[in-house]
Amino acid sequence: MxxxxxxxxxxxxxxxxxxxxxxGIWSSTHRSLTIGLVLTVSGAxxxxxxxxxxxxxxxxxxxxxxxxxxxFSAFMLANxxxxxxxxxxxxxxxxxxxxxVVDGGCDLFVIRGTTVxxxxxxxxxxxxxxxxFIYELDVPVIVGGAAGYTAALHLMRTGAAGVLVGFxxxxxxxxxxxxxxxxxxxxxxxxxxxxxxDYLDESGGRYVHVIADGGVGSSGDIVKAIAxxxxxxxxxxxxxxxxxxxxxxxxxxxxxxxxxxxxGERIEMGTQxxxxxxxxxxxxxxxxxxxxxxxxxxxxxxxxYSDLKEFQRVEVVVAPYQRA
Numbered sequence: 001m002x003x004x005x006x007x008x009x010x011x012x013x014x015x016x017x018x019x020x021x022x023x024g025i026w027s028s029t030h031r032s033l034t035i036g037l038v039l040t041v042s043g044a045x046x047x048x049x050x051x052x053x054x055x056x057x058x059x060x061x062x063x064x065x066x067x068x069x070x071x072f073s074a075f076m077l078a079n080x081x082x083x084x085x086x087x088x089x090x091x092x093x094x095x096x097x098x099x100x101v102v103d104g105g106c107d108l109f110v111i112r113g114t115t116v117x118x119x120x121x122x123x124x125x126x127x128x129x130x131x132x133f134i135y136e137l138d139v140p141v142i143v144g145g146a147a148g149y150t151a152a153l154h155l156m157r158t159g160a161a162g163v164l165v166g167f168x169x170x171x172x173x174x175x176x177x178x179x180x181x182x183x184x185x186x187x188x189x190x191x192x193x194x195x196x197x198d199y200l201d202e203s204g205g206r207y208v209h210v211i212a213d214g215g216v217g218s219s220g221d222i223v224k225a226i227a228x229x230x231x232x233x234x235x236x237x238x239x240x241x242x243x244x245x246x247x248x249x250x251x252x253x254x255x256x257x258x259x260x261x262x263x264g265e266r267i268e269m270g271t272q273x274x275x276x277x278x279x280x281x282x283x284x285x286x287x288x289x290x291x292x293x294x295x296x297x298x299x300x301x302x303x304x305y306s307d308l309k310e311f312q313r314v315e316v317v318v319a320p321y322q323r324a
Contacts, residue, residue, distance in 0.1 A: 091116055091128050102139065111143045112213075114167045114175055114263065116155065131158040145213055147183035152192040156199045162209035165192045165230065171217050171237040171267060172253045178263045185215045186228050186318050193229025193312070218288030219295030226296070227314050241289055242275040 026034060088110035101109065111130075134141045144164020146152045155163050165188050167175060176182040192210050200207060212225035213234040222233050240251035252266040272278060272289045281291030288295065305311040 086110055088112055094128050094133070098133075098137075102137070107139060109137060109139050109141045110164075111141060112145070112164060114145065114179075114181070116143050116145060116164075130155070130160075134159040142209075142211065144211070146192060147188040149191045149195045152195040153199055156195060156203075156208045160208060162211050162231075163192055163196075164211050164213040164234065165189050166212060166214035171215075171269070172251050172264045173214065174265055175263045178261065185212060185221075186224060186316075189225055189228040189230050190316075190318075196229070219292040220288045222292060223296055223299040224316075226308060226311060227316050229312050231308070237269050238278065238289070238292065239275070240269045241272040242278050243271050243273065244275050245271075 086106055086108040091111055091113045094111055098109070111128075116130075130143065140161035141159070142162040142164060143155050143158070143160045144162075145167035146155055146163055147166055152163050152165070166183060166185050167173075167181065189210065189212050196208050196210055209231040210229055211232045211234060212230040216222055216225055216233045216235065217237040225233050236253060237251050239245060240247050241249070249269055249271045250266055251269045253264045272285060277283070277290050279291075279293055281294045283291035283294065300306065300308075300311050303311070303314050305314060
C-alpha cells in the first residue's frame with residue numbers, strides 16, 4: 001500500500017465522522033453488565049422490603065427456629081458483602097503495617113493520632129512522608145487530628161480525602177490533663193473549615209471532608225459541630241451507651257493504653273437504650289443522648305435549613321455556656 005493511501009485511511013479512522021457511535025447499555029458489549037446491575041438492585045430491594053417481613057412466617061409455616069436462623073444468616077451475609085471496610089493505624093505504625101491493612105481489602109485508610117502533621121520530624125527513624133504515602137495508595141486516606149488552620153491546610157495538600165479535627169476532647173481522653181494540649185472543638189472545626197474553603201480555591205475545586213473527632217457526645221454537640229463546618233462526626237461515647245455496644249456501658253479510646261504514657265481511661269457511660277433509639281428514637285430522656293438524628297433534623301428545621309451543606313451557613317456565636 002502506498003504511503004498516501006495509508007495516511008488517508010489513518011485520518012479516516014480518527015476523524016469524528018468515521019467514529020462509530022458508543023455502544024448502548026443493551027448492546028452486546030454491555031448487556032451482561034446491565035442485566036447484572038438490574039438484578040443486583042432488584043435483589044437488594046426485595047431483601048429490604050420482603051425478607052424482613054416474611055422471615056417470621058418461616059417459624060409459623062415452615063417448621064421452626066432452625067430455618068429462621070439459616071434464612072437470617074444468609075440475609076446478614078448478603079448485607080455484609082456490601083459494607084465499607086476501614087483500617088486505622090497510628091502515624092508511628094503506618095509504615096510498618098500499612099501493607100497488611102491494604103491487602104486485607106480495606107476501602108478506607110485512617111491515620112489517626114493525638115495530633116498528626118504533614119511535617120513530622122524524628123531523630124530515631126525516618127518519619128512518615130504523608131504526601132508520598134497518600135499518592136502511592138489506591139484507597140482514600142483520612143488523617144488527623146488537627147486543630148488549627150495551618151496544620152489542616154498542610155494535611156489537605158498531602159492529598160487526604162478527609163481531616164479529623166480535634167485532640168484531647170473525647171470523653172475517655174486525658175490528653176488535656178496529661179500533656180496540657182487542648183483545643184475547643186467549635187474553634188477547631190471553624191478553623192479547619194476555613195482551611196478547606198481556601199484549599200478548595202487553591203486546588204481548583206478539590207473538596208476535603210472535615211470530620212469532628214472528640215467532644216461530640218450528645219445531639220447538641222453534633223448540631224454545633226456541623227453548624228461550625230463539619231461534614232461528619234466521630235461518635236464514641238454516644239454509641240457506647242447502646243445496649244448492643246460490646247463495652248456494656250463502658251467506653252475507652254486507643255489512647256487509653258500506652259506502654260509509657262497512657263492518655264485515656266476507661267469510663268462508665270451507662271446504657272440509655274438500643275442503638276436504634278439512640279440514633280433514631282424515640283427519645284426517652286431530655287439530655288441529648290437519644291434520638292440524635294431526630295434532634296439534628298429538628299435543629300435544622302428550627303433554623304430554616306433543609307440540608308447539611310446549607311446548615312453549615314447558619315449564623316454561629318461562640319459563647320461560654322454553663323447549664324443552670
